[in-house]
Amino acid sequence: xxxxxxVSEKTGVSVRTLHHYDSxxxxxxxxxxxxxxxxxxxxxxxxLQLILLFRELQFPLKDIGRILDSPSFDRNRALEQQVELLxxxxxxxxxxxxxxxxxxxxxxxxMSFEPFDTTKIDEYAAEARRSWESTPAWKEYEGKRKGRSRxxxxxxxxxxxxxxxxxxxxxxxxxxxxxxxxxxxxxxDYITRHYYDCTPQILRSLGALYAGEGRFAxxxxxxxxxxxxxxxxxxxxxxCERHPQ
Numbered sequence: 278x279x280x281x282x283x284v285s286e287k288t289g290v291s292v293r294t295l296h297h298y299d300s301x302x303x304x305x306x307x308x309x310x311x312x313x314x315x316x317x318x319x320x321x322x323x324x325l326q327l328i329l330l331f332r333e334l335q336f337p338l339k340d341i342g343r344i345l346d347s348p349s350f351d352r353n354r355a356l357e358q359q360v361e362l363l364x365x366x367x368x369x370x371x372x373x374x375x376x377x378x379x380x381x382x383x384x385x386x387x388m389s390f391e392p393f394d395t396t397k398i399d400e401y402a403a404e405a406r407r408s409w410e411s412t413p414a415w416k417e418y419e420g421k422r423k424g425r426s427r428x429x430x431x432x433x434x435x436x437x438x439x440x441x442x443x444x445x446x447x448x449x450x451x452x453x454x455x456x457x458x459x460x461x462x463x464x465x466d467y468i469t470r471h472y473y474d475c476t477p478q479i480l481r482s483l484g485a486l487y488a489g490e491g492r493f494a495x496x497x498x499x500x501x502x503x504x505x506x507x508x509x510x511x512x513x514x515x516x517c518e519r520h521p522q
Contacts, residue, residue, distance in 0.1 A: 278308065278316040288325060302427060303342045304328060320495055327352070330359045343422070346434065347472070350493075351482065417473040433471050440464055441487075442501035444509035452511035460509075461516040477520050484513030 285292045298304035299315065304325055306315035317325075324345065331341040344350055422430065443460055450457065461480075468475040468483075475483075486493050488510035497506035 278318055279322075280310075281306070281315045281317070284317050284322070284325070288322070288329075290325065290329070298325075298328070298338075301338065301342070303338055327355065330355060333362060334358065343419075346430070351486070421472060437467060437471075438496065438500050440467055441497045441509055442505060444497070444512060445501035445505040446508040450508075452508060453515035457508070457512035458516055458519075461512050464509075464513075465516075477517050480513055481517045484510045484517065487513070 279287070281292050281295050284290070284295060295304065295315075299306060304321065307318040307321050308316045310316055327345060328341055331344065332338075336344070425433075440460070440463060444457070446452075447456075465475045465480055468480075473479075487497060487506045488494065494506035497509060498504070
């Protein structure tokens with residue numbers, strides 16, 4: 278566990294900013310010390326890294342929270358966008374270095390303003406934002422969450438995690454067994470009722486997400502016990518094999 282000051286030193290994010298993220302529910306501390314000080318774990322740092330990523334893509338803070346907390350959040354897709362954006366910025370910096378080097382050699386008589394143009398970077402960032410905001414699932418999620426309080430959203434998230442915790446496997450239980458498949462049906466119904474239409478394609482993506490080494494898998498295992506996320510992923514995979522459409 279790290280204190281807010283240690284996180285600030287490690288990440289370069291100011292203590293004031295971390296306090297603000299806590300106050301708006303974007304990055305809550307993992308725990309509080311006996312004295313009431315904020316404490317952050319590796320999961321907190323991973324979420325902070327994703328927050329900074331979306332800030333680079335020029336997302337408002339309120340939208341970042343919704344994206345990260347959505348059950349359909351695709352971490353790999355977000356990282357792919359960040360890599361592309363960084364490549365564009367590297368190209369931009371290379372052009373500026375070339376211009377500055379030319380000015381050193383030829384003097385100010387060499388006029389060029391093209392390297393200062395950030396149109397490609399701005400256009401890519403805007404397209405990345407639109408790609409997250411324009412999906413049918415995102416629009417449906419936005420429509421359903423209107424009018425819900427933060428407490429309502431928290432309760433729904435806790436209900437989803439409680440359901441996922443039930444995927445903790447019993448000894449020798451097959452992922453395609455009756456109990457596991459019934460849980461997949463309940464999970465799909467819960468997401469559809471409260472978030473968006475959980476199609477087999479979306480469900481398959483969620484299963485892959487739960488199998489990864491990220492915040493979702495860690496939270497599911499913390500709620501249900503070691504192996505819960507992996508079993509949920511395999512159960513979802515088995516369900517999707519039976520219901521390809």
